[in-house]
Every structure is written in structure tokens, then in C-alpha cells.
Amino acid sequence: MSPKPLDYESLNENVKKVAYAVRGELYLRASELQKEGKKIIFTNVGNPHALGQKPLTFPRQVVALCQAPFLLDDPNVGLLFPADAIARAKHYLSMTSGGLGAYSDSRGLPGIRKEVAAFIERRDGYPSDPELIFLTDGASKGVMQILNTIIRNEKDGILVPVPQYPLYSATISLYGGSLVPYYLEEEANWGLDFHNIRQSVAAARSKGITVRAMVIINPGNPTGQCLSEANIRELLKFCFQENLVLLADEVYQQNIYQDERPFISARKILFDMGPPISKEVQIVSFHTVSKGYWGECGQRGGYFEMTNLPPQTVDEIYKVASVSLSPNVPGQIFLGLMVNPPKPGDISYLKFVVESKAVLESLRRRAHIMTDGFNSCRNVVCNFTEGAMYSFPQICLPPKAIEDAKKAGKAPDVFYCLKLLEATGISTVPGSGFGQKEGVFHLRTTILPAEEEMPAIMASFKKFNDEFMEQYEDYRGYSRM
Amino acid sequence: MSPKPLDYESLNENVKKVAYAVRGELYLRASELQKEGKKIIFTNVGNPHALGQKPLTFPRQVVALCQAPFLLDDPNVGLLFPADAIARAKHYLSMTSGGLGAYSDSRGLPGIRKEVAAFIERRDGYPSDPELIFLTDGASKGVMQILNTIIRNEKDGILVPVPQYPLYSATISLYGGSLVPYYLEEEANWGLDFHNIRQSVAAARSKGITVRAMVIINPGNPTGQCLSEANIRELLKFCFQENLVLLADEVYQQNIYQDERPFISARKILFDMGPPISKEVQIVSFHTVSKGYWGECGQRGGYFEMTNLPPQTVDEIYKVASVSLSPNVPGQIFLGLMVNPPKPGDISYLKFVVESKAVLESLRRRAHIMTDGFNSCRNVVCNFTEGAMYSFPQICLPPKAIEDAKKAGKAPDVFYCLKLLEATGISTVPGSGFGQKEGVFHLRTTILPAEEEMPAIMASFKKFNDEFMEQYEDYRGYSRM
Known part of the structure; x- marks a missing residue:
């Protein structure tokens, strides 16, 4: 019998060609491990709230009021919402x-x-x-x-x-x-x-x-x-x-x-x-x-x-x-x-500035902690995260690790990232998901884990990495690129 | 000079082939007229809230709370939100x-x-x-x-x-x-x-x-x-x-x-x-x-x-x-x-049922008002709206109207609907936007205008239609199909 229209062999070939590593093999394995009860640190997607970042208060107040416009007529609304959020909700609803x-x-x-x-x-x-x-x-x-x-x-x-x-x-x-x-x-x-x-x-x-x-x-x-x-x-x-x-x-x-x-x-x-x-x-x-x-x-x-x-x-x-x-x-x-955020003089201005500055300044500190952390690891080099939300260290994999990856049917960086995931719960994305020069390997993490957890995460990474390198470095001596 | 990549002649031909009448010529003309200050009754899109339907209270309360989860810890939250909305917001946030x-x-x-x-x-x-x-x-x-x-x-x-x-x-x-x-x-x-x-x-x-x-x-x-x-x-x-x-x-x-x-x-x-x-x-x-x-x-x-x-x-x-x-x-x-709406016994159940029944029963009445209204018009026949949100009357256009439409470079139903729009402010979609048999013409309206406005809208439609038919019917006598 001929395949049905939505059987795999019948699908649009372009759909099959799509590759999307950010939610690819590593993410799927991490989700499995999480179901099994393992604590996973998802650093595969730039998803700050999933890693504990709190939403800014003012915009949430405004959108909540827009969702519940009947509150605007409630005499008690001022007990829960500041006047400028109420005014702004009216502004957008209009x-x-x-x-x-x-x-x-x-x-x-x-x-x-x-x-x-x-x-x-x-x-x-x-x-x-x-x-x-x-x-x-x-x-x-x-x-x-x-x-x-x-x-x-x-x-x-x-x-x-x-x-x-x-x-x-x-x-x-x-x-x-x-x-x-x-x-x-x-x-x-x-x-x-x-x-x-x-x-x-x-x-x-x-x-x-x-x-x-x-x-x-x-x-x-x-x-x-x-x-x-x-x-x-x-x-x-x-x-x-x-x-x-x-x-x-x-x-x-x-x-x-x-x-x-x-x-x-x-x-x-x-x-x-x-x-x-x-x-x-x-x-x-x-x-x-x-x-x-x-x-x-x-x-x-x-x-x-x-x-x-x-x-x-x-x-x-x-x-x-x-x-x-x-x-x-x-x-x-x-x-x-x-x-069009709150302006100086608005009731919510100060709170908004304090909250948003706290997020940005913490991200800046985390960018440093992470880059410095990676650069302290054996066979890892990393440019400083000047902007965005990611760190993309180069991992210089020993030949024996590359060989073992091949035996396991995995790209070498996928092999490394899977081992990292199993050992530490840190869910990253292998560099091959983004593209990299032939023979050079990376991984991507976000800089989004909570700042107070960052030192422990980097220590856990370092322990895994340095042991991995120890295990795979050729006794004939593998020198850093 | 060769065209630039996003000049019209360079675009993906499939993009150019797309036709989407619901927001097509009629909608654009209606938007222009509205800018000029004319009162437009938008019946082109099934967009109930735009025509005055009020949102159901309970779901809006729940989503507002989910947007502003800090309210869940506020001692005053119970003054603005019922307990089951609070519980449900927690349920979804979890x-x-x-x-x-x-x-x-x-x-x-x-x-x-x-x-x-x-x-x-x-x-x-x-x-x-x-x-x-x-x-x-x-x-x-x-x-x-x-x-x-x-x-x-x-x-x-x-x-x-x-x-x-x-x-x-x-x-x-x-x-x-x-x-x-x-x-x-x-x-x-x-x-x-x-x-x-x-x-x-x-x-x-x-x-x-x-x-x-x-x-x-x-x-x-x-x-x-x-x-x-x-x-x-x-x-x-x-x-x-x-x-x-x-x-x-x-x-x-x-x-x-x-x-x-x-x-x-x-x-x-x-x-x-x-x-x-x-x-x-x-x-x-x-x-x-x-x-x-x-x-x-x-x-x-x-x-x-x-x-x-x-x-x-x-x-x-x-x-x-x-x-x-x-x-x-x-x-x-x-x-x-x-x-998963409120259930019998929930605090918000009765209100939810009253609100949702009111919407559905009013839609049912409006379906009748509209179908009956169309069927009372000269050269218009319309199946009853058994479901969905639309009425799709057939308009039997006199040959002279079809001829005048051709002279104006318009499809006959577009010609009719544009005249209807200019005369009454009622913004419909011509049947040709949905497809119809050769030589047969329709228009689509939603049944969504507010119930209390419906009689006036149908009267306004009837007045326009019957005058249009009067004007275009051949003195030799045009008989209804």
C-alpha cells in the first residue's frame, strides 16, 4: 500500500531538512533526565525567567490590568495597582x-x-x-x-x-x-x-x-x-x-x-x-x-x-x-x-529603574564569572561575552576523545556535551548546532543561571572538564592549540 | 540598475500570488472611510470583541493573576479576585x-x-x-x-x-x-x-x-x-x-x-x-x-x-x-x-454560565434576525446560519449592475459591496473572496454586530439593497432566479 500523505516518506523534503539544535538531541536527553528526577540546569535557550529572573513589575501590572479591564472601575484597584500603571493600561486599551x-x-x-x-x-x-x-x-x-x-x-x-x-x-x-x-x-x-x-x-x-x-x-x-x-x-x-x-x-x-x-x-x-x-x-x-x-x-x-x-x-x-x-x-x-518605559517623575519610575538595572548589572557580572570560569579550565578558551546572553567557549578535544566520539556515532562536541549533561546536569548546545570551522569544537551556554548559583555551576563544569581532559589526554602528551 | 532583493519584481512569486480578501480591497476602503470620520460597521472579520462582545470574567481574572503573580501574595488580592480564580492562576503557574x-x-x-x-x-x-x-x-x-x-x-x-x-x-x-x-x-x-x-x-x-x-x-x-x-x-x-x-x-x-x-x-x-x-x-x-x-x-x-x-x-x-x-x-x-471551565460548585461557576449563555443565546437570535432580514430583501436569498459566525446571502444582481461593474473594472460582487459600504458603512466581504460558482454572487457578513443594533443594520441594508435593485433592474423586467 502506498504511504499516507502524512507518513514520513510523504512529507515535504524541506521540512525533513530542517535542523534546530537549540531544542535538538541535547535538549531531548536533558528533558528525559529531568523526567527521571535529575536536576537539570537548562542553559540551552536564552529563557531568563525559566532560570529564575523575575519579571519587571510595572509592565506586568499594566498588562494584568489590560487583561482585566473591569478592575479599572473597581474602587479597590488602587490597593493593588499604582496610579501610573492604571493610567498606562487605559492608554493602551484606548x-x-x-x-x-x-x-x-x-x-x-x-x-x-x-x-x-x-x-x-x-x-x-x-x-x-x-x-x-x-x-x-x-x-x-x-x-x-x-x-x-x-x-x-x-x-x-x-x-x-x-x-x-x-x-x-x-x-x-x-x-x-x-x-x-x-x-x-x-x-x-x-x-x-x-x-x-x-x-x-x-x-x-x-x-x-x-x-x-x-x-x-x-x-x-x-x-x-x-x-x-x-x-x-x-x-x-x-x-x-x-x-x-x-x-x-x-x-x-x-x-x-x-x-x-x-x-x-x-x-x-x-x-x-x-x-x-x-x-x-x-x-x-x-x-x-x-x-x-x-x-x-x-x-x-x-x-x-x-x-x-x-x-x-x-x-x-x-x-x-x-x-x-x-x-x-x-x-x-x-x-x-x-x-516607552516609565519616565522620571512617574510613580513607578524608581522601582522600574532599580529592577531593570539589577538584571543588567547581574548579567554583566555573570558574563565575567562565566568567561573567567571557562578560561580557567584545561583546554578551554573563551572570548569575553560583550553582549547578548551567551558564552561560546572553544573546547580543544584530545584526539582520543574525538576517536571515542566517532565510535559512539556522535559528533565530538555532541559527545562532550552529552557527557557534561550526564555528569553535571548542565544542558548546553554543541557548537556543531551553530556551525564552526572544521576540526574546532565549541559549546554554547547562556549566562542566565542565577548569579548565586554561578560559582557552583562553573566549579561543577571545571571538575567535569578537567577530569574529561585528564581521561582522554594521550599519554604521549596532547598540547593545547 | 538591477532590482534590489526586496523590490517588488524580486520577491518570491508565491508571496505575490497570495490573495486574502477578508482584509482585502473592501477592508482597506473601509479603513480609509473610517479615517475620514465615517462610522463603519466592520463585519468583515469574525472579531466579536471589536463589535462590543465583553470578555468572560473568570478567564480574564485568571490570566491577569498569572501576568501579575506578585498579587497572589498581596493581602488585598481577595478584594479584587475570587478564590477560585486565585486557585486556578496558581494551578496554571505551577x-x-x-x-x-x-x-x-x-x-x-x-x-x-x-x-x-x-x-x-x-x-x-x-x-x-x-x-x-x-x-x-x-x-x-x-x-x-x-x-x-x-x-x-x-x-x-x-x-x-x-x-x-x-x-x-x-x-x-x-x-x-x-x-x-x-x-x-x-x-x-x-x-x-x-x-x-x-x-x-x-x-x-x-x-x-x-x-x-x-x-x-x-x-x-x-x-x-x-x-x-x-x-x-x-x-x-x-x-x-x-x-x-x-x-x-x-x-x-x-x-x-x-x-x-x-x-x-x-x-x-x-x-x-x-x-x-x-x-x-x-x-x-x-x-x-x-x-x-x-x-x-x-x-x-x-x-x-x-x-x-x-x-x-x-x-x-x-x-x-x-x-x-x-x-x-x-x-x-x-x-x-x-x-476546563469552572465547574458546578465553583464560586465563579454561575457567573461564568450566565455570561457564556448570554453570548451564545444572543448569537442564536442574531443568526435569525440576519437570515430573516436578508430573505426579506429583493433579489436576496440566504440559507440559515446553523453555526459559526457568518451569513452568506446570495445576491441576484441584475444584468445592468453586472455591466456597470465591468465598466468600473470590478467583479460584480465587489462593485455591490463597495456601494453598500459607501452608502451604509457596512463593511462586508464579497463572495468572490471565498469562491462561488460562475455567475452567482454573494457577500459574507458576520452575525456579530450588537444585538440591539441589528434591526437598524438590517433595515439600512434593506434600504440600500432595494434601492440598488430598483436602480439596476432592467425596464424590460428582470426576474428573480
Whole structure:
């Protein structure tokens, strides 16, 4: 009998090709172990609240009131909610037609898109048009929609950094395009090397690929670097010369842990450069409420902003967004609150500042604890986490470990990470899930475990790693790379 | 200079092919008129809260508390929230790891998937497996994911009812498949006619199309019928014989306005039929919090349940769901509340029942007012809205109106609906947006305007329609079809 339409052999081949390591073999094994009662430290996904980060109070008060608008008429509401949260809830409810239970416009509520535009203008010093801002159910959904708009067939190439966040490789597979990898330079603090990038483009073109877009993730995921202004400037020139749309994944723009290289948006640098380039290069930039000091991943709020896209294209993107009706409205309100937080003089201002600073300062300290911890381990080297939420140490695996991994039918870094998981409960993602140079191995952890637990986690890691290295180092002597 | 990657001429052709009439020309014109200050009655989308339906109190209390868990420790919480809402909020928070701000498993929270399975079992009398239930950001996103899993190329055909909800045609275009239309029989209360369906399949096959799936919408959108048990039984036999997966859009299962034909799920009828058919036919069924007496469209909560899908396929669907991390968590909680509402004896039970009955009974009355209203108009005939939220009258347009529409470059029903909009502010969707037989014209309205406004709306419609018909009817005499 012939296979049924949803039997495995009948499925869309692009679906089968999708790989998504962040919730791959390691995550599944960790979930199993957790069911068996083992304590697991999930550092595989940037999911701060799952690791104990408390939500900021003010935005939760506002969204709770929006969900329960009948409370606004209750004489006791002031006992539980401050006046500015009440005022803000009324402000957002007045932007909806029917509260949180009504579909919004498919691009998101116009009032919130105006608040996003004002935020971008304050950030970059250049005006932003709310008509070019679409709200989404988290940034990932926006990235998926834009890639679906770009990719026509398997000859369309998208330049993606290696290591990359696997959303990109997975989505390119799903929509049947070609991933064109370019390597970030670990020795140059995970910066861009345009000599190599040009080689990647040339290699792709020689295979008949039309390279159409370039992805950057700044600050970097999984690599944690902040790109320099000079690097981004060169990138924009490159996109201009090569006729590439730039997909700027800037979701970690609030997560900065050093003062030398603040976040600067690709869009600001583009406009600083002036015409012709500022009028020509197409950029789509992505942002979210899931990261920053908010970490509101479960709410699924995000936006993308389009620069230099013609109105006809914006209309097409609007049309496709309409098919799934509207992004979730509570997530839109979180986004409004993120771009328009309490101001000096507001009742909740001080509390909001104290809470958000505490999150960011603790993340900064954790970035240091983690990097220093990794660098104190045998055969481990790690660039400092300048931004984002990840540490991406290189693990120099002894030849015998690589050999044993092969025998077990595992990639060497998967082998290492599985052993780490079984020994310590630390659930990481192997570097091969993000891509890495041939013969070089990494793992990714988030820097999100609670600060007070961090020293114990790093000690546990060090104990495992150093014993692993001890066990596998060749008696003939294996020297550090 | 060559076009840029996001210039219109460079876009994915499938994106350009997407048509989505529910937010198409009529909606855009209505939005313009609204900006100009005209009062618009939006009946284009099934968006109850936008037309004044109040949210049910209990679920909103629970979700508000989940958003603001710090209230649970506040000694004043009992002044604003009943004890069962507090208990339920704790129940759902205990299912999360980190509250609403943490990503859940990509399939949704396991605890809520269990509640959905229990609901399905109570409804159908057959056990349901939570592992085969995936939560989604509204039903549309689930439909899109499943179609993306099925469609391999333009030779894969999906049987879609005509008239249909344009989510299906839009998504099939977007993912590059072929829509194979089958006509619902207006004269047989929009039922299925398998003679015609077989002809559609044969015609598609003669063009080299592999027909792989069949969509039913029950209760019907835009047509409002409830399919009979006999009709669904025949449908399942047909899917078995033709090796088709059944996509059962059952989002209106709570919206029933007559007692002769209650909703019965395709899955229940399948299991009633017994082997071999009950073990063979693959079904994916979709449900949502956006419809029913909830109408919580903006929350974007939904699920799909898979029947007879092999584990390897379920794994693939899980993998792709993982790419966008997780459905929004507040929407998941609404779904939990929908499938597990207050029970007799709970403090909030009576209020919940009163509120939800009021919504359903009013919808039932509105279904009658609307159908009767349409049937009292010149050249308008309309089947009764047995379920769902729509009325889909046939408008018998005089030849001169059809001629004038052609001169204006519009489809005749678009021409009629635009005139209706300009004259009355009633924003409908022309039948051509859903598909209809050649030379026959319809429009779709929701039955959602407030009950007290309904008589005035229908009077306004009648006045417009009868004047329109008066104006366009040929002096030689145009007789009703």
C-alpha cells in the first residue's frame, strides 16, 4: 500500500531538512533526565525567567490590568495597582478596538507602532515611519516571514554567519533556499572578515547561487560579540556593492556588558553614511521583548522595521501578515512598554529603574564569572561575552576523545556535551548546532543561571572538564592549540 | 540598475500570488472611510470583541493573576479576585517553569495539553493523547504549519471547499501547492456532494496533480452550515478510498444555533466507524479560543490534534514548531480555561454560565434576525446560519449592475459591496473572496454586530439593497432566479 500523505516518506523534503539544535538531541536527553528526577540546569535557550529572573513589575501590572479591564472601575484597584500603571493600561486599551480580545490590524496596533517609531528615532537620531514597522509574535516569526518573502528557490542564497543562531539555517531549509556560510573570526573577537566573506560569495556564485541577503546578529548569538562601528560600516558598503538586503538581528541591543563598544544599529550607521548608500541599502531589523532586561520570552512580542523597501513590497508583506490575522495583542502591549518605559517623575519610575538595572548589572557580572570560569579550565578558551546572553567557549578535544566520539556515532562536541549533561546536569548546545570551522569544537551556554548559583555551576563544569581532559589526554602528551 | 532583493519584481512569486480578501480591497476602503470620520460597521472579520462582545470574567481574572503573580501574595488580592480564580492562576503557574515570561515547550505546556486531551475525550468518548496535541498562536498558524508539512511542490493538490475561508487558498499559494476546488451545494444547505467532489479529483489528476489532503470547515465559514453525520461519514470513507489526510477546521464547534444538527467531530465519527478505517484515515483537527462564546481573537490561542499520524511525522512537526520556540503562553492559558471551565460548585461557576449563555443565546437570535432580514430583501436569498459566525446571502444582481461593474473594472460582487459600504458603512466581504460558482454572487457578513443594533443594520441594508435593485433592474423586467 502506498504511504499516507502524512507518513514520513510523504512529507515535504524541506521540512525533513530542517535542523534546530537549540531544542535538538541535547535538549531531548536533558528533558528525559529531568523526567527521571535529575536536576537539570537548562542553559540551552536564552529563557531568563525559566532560570529564575523575575519579571519587571510595572509592565506586568499594566498588562494584568489590560487583561482585566473591569478592575479599572473597581474602587479597590488602587490597593493593588499604582496610579501610573492604571493610567498606562487605559492608554493602551484606548488604542485597541475591543481590548486584548480583539484582533488588531495585522501589522499591530497603530498606536504602539508609533511608540516603536519614536523609540527608534530617539535611539538613532533619525525619524522612523510607523508604517514601516510591523509587530510580530516574537522576532523569530518576523525573520521567518521576511525570509519567506525573499527566497524564491534553491538558487537564492542567504549569507549567514558561522557560528549562527540556527533559526536562520532552519528557516532557509524550510523555505527551500541556500545557506551561504561566512565565518566569524574567533581570533578577531568574532568580527567580520570581508576577505573571507567575498570568498564565500564567489564560491556560491560559482555554483549558480544568486546571493540576495546577508544576516548579521549583533550583539552576537551564540558568540556574544558587539560589532564595531567600522565593521558595520564596511558591511553596509559591501551590501551596497553586492546588492544584498541586510537582515539585522538586533534583538540583544539592550544586553551590553562593556563600555567600549556600545550597541549602534545598522540603520543609524547607514544614515550616518549619507547618500547614495543611505538611500539604497535595504535593511530589515528585528527586535523583541524576549531579551534585554525584560526576558519576556513567553509573551511572544517583537517587531521588524524596514528601511528602503518600496511601498509595493511593504504591501505584499502586509498581505501575507494578514493571513494569520494579527500578532497576539498582550505581546504588543509589552512591546509598547519596552519602547516607552516609565519616565522620571512617574510613580513607578524608581522601582522600574532599580529592577531593570539589577538584571543588567547581574548579567554583566555573570558574563565575567562565566568567561573567567571557562578560561580557567584545561583546554578551554573563551572570548569575553560583550553582549547578548551567551558564552561560546572553544573546547580543544584530545584526539582520543574525538576517536571515542566517532565510535559512539556522535559528533565530538555532541559527545562532550552529552557527557557534561550526564555528569553535571548542565544542558548546553554543541557548537556543531551553530556551525564552526572544521576540526574546532565549541559549546554554547547562556549566562542566565542565577548569579548565586554561578560559582557552583562553573566549579561543577571545571571538575567535569578537567577530569574529561585528564581521561582522554594521550599519554604521549596532547598540547593545547 | 538591477532590482534590489526586496523590490517588488524580486520577491518570491508565491508571496505575490497570495490573495486574502477578508482584509482585502473592501477592508482597506473601509479603513480609509473610517479615517475620514465615517462610522463603519466592520463585519468583515469574525472579531466579536471589536463589535462590543465583553470578555468572560473568570478567564480574564485568571490570566491577569498569572501576568501579575506578585498579587497572589498581596493581602488585598481577595478584594479584587475570587478564590477560585486565585486557585486556578496558581494551578496554571505551577505548570510553567518561570511563569508567562518563559518559553514553554514548543508544543505548549504539557499540563495544558493534558487538559485539552481530557476535553477531547469528554467530547468524543474516545481517549486522546496529549503527545498528539500541539498548542499554537491561534488556529491559523497551525493550519499553515500543517499545510507546509504536506505541500512539496505545485503538483501537490489540496481539496478546498468553495466557498472557503481564504486562509486555505492563501496558504496553499504561499507554500506553492495547488488548490483543488470542490463546490458546496447551496441548494442542499451547503452540504458535500461526492459526485462533484470525485469529478474535481478526477479533473485535478488529469492535470498531473497528486491530491493529498482535503479541507472541511465544520461549522462552515463563510457558509454557516453544520455538516450532517451522514455527510461526514461519507467524507471519511472518501478520504480512506482516495488516501487523503483530512484537515478538519472545527474552530466553530461551540457556535451552534439550532438543535437538529449538533456538532460532531470528524474524529468521533471516524472512531465510531471502527477498523480498518478508524486506524487508517489521518486527521488533523484545529480549534481556537478566538471563536465560541470566548471570542478571544487577540490572545492568539489554539491547538491542533493529530489522529493516525506516525511518531516520526509528529517528531518532524515538533522540530519545525521548535524553530519559533513556543506559542505565546497567555494564549495557552486561555486555551486551558476554555477546555476546563469552572465547574458546578465553583464560586465563579454561575457567573461564568450566565455570561457564556448570554453570548451564545444572543448569537442564536442574531443568526435569525440576519437570515430573516436578508430573505426579506429583493433579489436576496440566504440559507440559515446553523453555526459559526457568518451569513452568506446570495445576491441576484441584475444584468445592468453586472455591466456597470465591468465598466468600473470590478467583479460584480465587489462593485455591490463597495456601494453598500459607501452608502451604509457596512463593511462586508464579497463572495468572490471565498469562491462561488460562475455567475452567482454573494457577500459574507458576520452575525456579530450588537444585538440591539441589528434591526437598524438590517433595515439600512434593506434600504440600500432595494434601492440598488430598483436602480439596476432592467425596464424590460428582470426576474428573480
